Amino acid sequence: MTSTITEIPAPPRRFRQQAIAPWLFLLPGLLFFAVYVIVPIFQSFQISFFEWNGLDRPDGSSTALYVGLENYRDLYTDPDFWTSLKNNAIWLVLYLLAIPGGLLIALFLNQTVTGIRLYKSLFFFPFVISQVVVGLVFTWFYDPTFGMINEVLGVVGLGPVNILGDTRYATYGIIAAGLWPQTAYCMILYLTGLNAVDPEQVEAGRLDGAKGARMLWYVVLPQLRPATFIAFVVTIIGALRSFDLISIMTDGGPGFYSTSVLAFYMWDVALSEFGFRMGYGSAIAVVLFMIMMVYIAFFLWKMYRDEKGV
Amino acid sequence: MRSIFTTGAAALSAATLLSGAAFADGHAALSGDLVIFSDMSNPAPRAVMEGMVERFGAMHPDLSIELTIIDREAYKTQIRNFLQANPPDVANWYAGNRMLPYVEAGLFTDISDLWEEGGLTEALASTQASMTIGDGIYGVPYTYYQWGVYYREDIFAELGLEAPTTWEEEISNCQAIIDSGRACYTIGTKFLWTAGGWFDYVNMRTNGYDFHMALTNGEIAWTDDRVRATFANWQQLIDMGAFLDNHQTYSWQEALPFMVNGEAAAYLMGNFAVAPLREAGLSDDQLGFYQFPQIDASVEMAEDAPTDTFHIPSGATNVDAARAFLLFVTSADNQTLINGGDGLGQLPVNAASSVDDDEFLNAGFEMLSQNSPGGIAQFFDRDAPAEMAQVAMQGFQTFMVDPSSLDTVLDRLEQARQRFY
Numbered sequence: 001m002t003s004t005i006t007e008i009p010a011p012p013r014r015f016r017q018q019a020i021a022p023w024l025f026l027l028p029g030l031l032f033f034a035v036y037v038i039v040p041i042f043q044s045f046q047i048s049f050f051e052w053n054g055l056d057r058p059d060g061s062s063t064a065l066y067v068g069l070e071n072y073r074d075l076y077t078d079p080d081f082w083t084s085l086k087n088n089a090i091w092l093v094l095y096l097l098a099i100p101g102g103l104l105i106a107l108f109l110n111q112t113v114t115g116i117r118l119y120k121s122l123f124f125f126p127f128v129i130s131q132v133v134v135g136l137v138f139t140w141f142y143d144p145t146f147g148m149i150n151e152v153l154g155v156v157g158l159g160p161v162n163i164l165g166d167t168r169y170a171t172y173g174i175i176a177a178g179l180w181p182q183t184a185y186c187m188i189l190y191l192t193g194l195n196a197v198d199p200e201q202v203e204a205g206r207l208d209g210a211k212g213a214r215m216l217w218y219v220v221l222p223q224l225r226p227a228t229f230i231a232f233v234v235t236i237i238g239a240l241r242s243f244d245l246i247s248i249m250t251d252g253g254p255g256f257y258s259t260s261v262l263a264f265y266m267w268d269v270a271l272s273e274f275g276f277r278m279g280y281g282s283a284i285a286v287v288l289f290m291i292m293m294v295y296i297a298f299f300l301w302k303m304y305r306d307e308k309g310v
Numbered sequence: 311m312r313s314i315f316t317t318g319a320a321a322l323s324a325a326t327l328l329s330g331a332a333f334a335d336g337h338a339a340l341s342g343d344l345v346i347f348s349d350m351s352n353p354a355p356r357a358v359m360e361g362m363v364e365r366f367g368a369m370h371p372d373l374s375i376e377l378t379i380i381d382r383e384a385y386k387t388q389i390r391n392f393l394q395a396n397p398p399d400v401a402n403w404y405a406g407n408r409m410l411p412y413v414e415a416g417l418f419t420d421i422s423d424l425w426e427e428g429g430l431t432e433a434l435a436s437t438q439a440s441m442t443i444g445d446g447i448y449g450v451p452y453t454y455y456q457w458g459v460y461y462r463e464d465i466f467a468e469l470g471l472e473a474p475t476t477w478e479e480e481i482s483n484c485q486a487i488i489d490s491g492r493a494c495y496t497i498g499t500k501f502l503w504t505a506g507g508w509f510d511y512v513n514m515r516t517n518g519y520d521f522h523m524a525l526t527n528g529e530i531a532w533t534d535d536r537v538r539a540t541f542a543n544w545q546q547l548i549d550m551g552a553f554l555d556n557h558q559t560y561s562w563q564e565a566l567p568f569m570v571n572g573e574a575a576a577y578l579m580g581n582f583a584v585a586p587l588r589e590a591g592l593s594d595d596q597l598g599f600y601q602f603p604q605i606d607a608s609v610e611m612a613e614d615a616p617t618d619t620f621h622i623p624s625g626a627t628n629v630d631a632a633r634a635f636l637l638f639v640t641s642a643d644n645q646t647l648i649n650g651g652d653g654l655g656q657l658p659v660n661a662a663s664s665v666d667d668d669e670f671l672n673a674g675f676e677m678l679s680q681n682s683p684g685g686i687a688q689f690f691d692r693d694a695p696a697e698m699a700q701v702a703m704q705g706f707q708t709f710m711v712d713p714s715s716l717d718t719v720l721d722r723l724e725q726a727r728q729r730f731y
Contacts, residue, residue, distance in 0.1 A: 053411055053415075054390050055390060055393075055394065055411055055412065055414075055415035055417065056394055056415065057415055057416045057417075058394075058397075058415075058416055058417060058624045058625050063415055142559075143559065144555070144556040144559055145555075145556065162556045162558075162559060164559050165556050165558040165559040165711070250500070251500060251501060251502075253500065253502070253558060253704065253707065254558040254559075254707060254708070254711060255558075255704060255707060255708035255711065255715075256701075256704050256705070256708060256722065257704070268700075271387060272387070273383075273386045273387065273696075274691070274696040274697065274699055274700040275696075275700075276411060276696050276697060277697065
């Protein structure tokens with residue numbers, strides 16, 4: 001009698017524990033994620049319909065003025081927005097060079113030679129140092145008067161060039177600086193991937209007469225697919241959120257935002273020293289979010305498909 | 311050591327108390343907390359700020375003062391948050407239109423009565439206009455400094471040149487300097503505002519102070535022919551190669567070595583450039599100062615002299631202490647002390663203060679008090695509203711790099727004017 005009383009409620013309690021425990025563990029993370037990520041996203045959507053300088057009256061009443069889609073209409077006719085969007089596209093395309101670059105270096109470093117660890121560390125080094133430092137170093141490198149690049153160009157008889165001061169080259173100059181650490185990042189992803197390459201498959205391929213490029217393409221690369229996928233994702237996201245290098249190297253200039261990207265433009269109109277256009281900045285943020293959303297959706301879909309496949 | 315310092319501070323504060331008593335019929339005993347947020351983060355200004363707090367604290371032993379010094383650049387964005395969320399009793403900021411957004415949002419207290427009662431309207435007459443918006447006065451200045459041309463006297467002497475007073479002399483001087491293989495002016499426009507200084511001066515010399523103020527207030531179209539005249543004058547210098555090459559790549563500090571090395575002969579700058587130039591090794595024999603030359607003889611000379619200020623946020627809790635602190639800051643003795651060569655090395659705002667005996671401060675003081683009948687402007691990015699300043703200064707930089715872009719630039723500025731005012 002007593003035993004049945006104690007035994008019967010037991011299964012539901014264990015069931016409940018299993019249902020609740022993960023949520024308890026997730027709760028702090030979810031809470032932070034909601035407060036610092038999800039809610040601000042919706043706030044940005046909301047603020048983008050207002051004209052607001054970010055200042056409320058001391059009594060707390062808002063000075064925001066509802067303007068509907070006005071900010072988005074302004075964006076459409078704003079040449080600086082289109083410059084930023086165009087630069088974002090250039091970043092997206094050129095930043096992908098980090099993937100083959102990283103693969104190449106990884107293949108090169110994936111051999112057993114004395115001191116290879118040192119070489120690996122040296123190649124990985126740029127990823128460890130701060131983007132701000134990378135920006136400063138490249139700014140000195142590009143300096144039109146004292147910089148090394150013009151010394152080198154001078155030796156081969158090419159005229160001095162002011163990379164960061166010329167609207168035609170500045171964006172490419174910054175992307176080149178950004179590729180340095182990003183390539184190192186992709187390299188480390190591929191080095192890890194190469195460790196997992198099955199030697200038996202390589203051996204089998206070799207017996208079938210595959211070598212060099214064919215071996216790489218048909219035997220090694222398919223096995224590196226997870227690494228390629230991650231490299232692709234981090235590079236795309238890195239390109240879209242590029243901000244610090246631009247701020248350090250050109251401050252968005254020269255001239256009217258010629259090296260700006262959406263993230264920088266948003267910060268500059270809404271949060272910088274002279275930025276008082278919160279609504280407009282939010283509208284830019286919403287556009288950037290929508291673009292990111294394409295990749296995030298793709299990423300989630302791919303993850304879901306792969307998980308299901310397993 | 312410590313005791314010497316405190317006695318010194320006590321003696322000073324007693325003197326300030328006496329002079330203060332003349333207009334404030336004795337200080338009521340202040341108590342509670344006084345919270346001060348300051349952007350005086352560079353070493354010298356920081357020491358000045360801490361010194362002021364210490365001396366004020368010695369005068370009011372019952373008052374506990376909490377001073378927070380925030381990096382000057384970070385302060386510019388943080389002020390928006392703390393004025394609303396966590397207002398101090400006293401906060402640093404700048405005069406002119408730079409305080410307009412906060413005044414309009416009601417975040418700064420109107421202290422015109424303090425100016426009346428405290429006798430500031432007489433003592434600080436020269437800067438009252440820059441602190442006034444509408445009928446209210448929204449803060450007190452604590453320092454200001456002249457702008458003008460700092461030049462290499464030795465290079466001028468070598469080429470047999472005199473400091474120019476007219477535009478013709480300016481052009482012929484400049485030609486001689488260029489012929490000697492140097493740039494006439496060093497400048498770094500990466501952060502844009504230095505180009506704003508050039509626009510201020512060329513425009514104030516071409517069209518005068520009133521026009522300049524109307525333009526920065528959005529009352530005049532940027533496509534106006536008078537604005538074009540300003541740019542035409544400016545372009546004369548650009549076309550002849552007066553400015554340092556690749557200036558768009560450099561900050562104002564990065565442009566200094568060109569002048570120190572003798573690759574450029576002069577720098578249009580605020581007085582704060584003197585200290586780094588001296589530290590870089592230029593002696594006072596090598597370094598000179600002249601007022602920006604006249605362009606049109608019928609236009610009265612006007613100058614840029616940016617004013618740094620203290621304000622009482624409307625959310626302040628200890629208003630009595632904040633008001634007393636503002637009176638203390640602007641008092642003649644304190645002004646003499648903090649603006650001296652050991653402190654800020656700038657000009658005191660109180661008419662009864664004395665100017666530190668420094669070649670450049672004397673030159674600046676004389677220029678501002680006797681030779682700027684046109685008026686005293688703040689600076690482009692303080693006279694124009696923030697959003698307009700941003701676009702306009704980008705336009706100035708674009709124009710300086712490529713003068714043929716003038717029409718595009720003026721159209722952009724005119725569109726911006728119609729949007730922002």
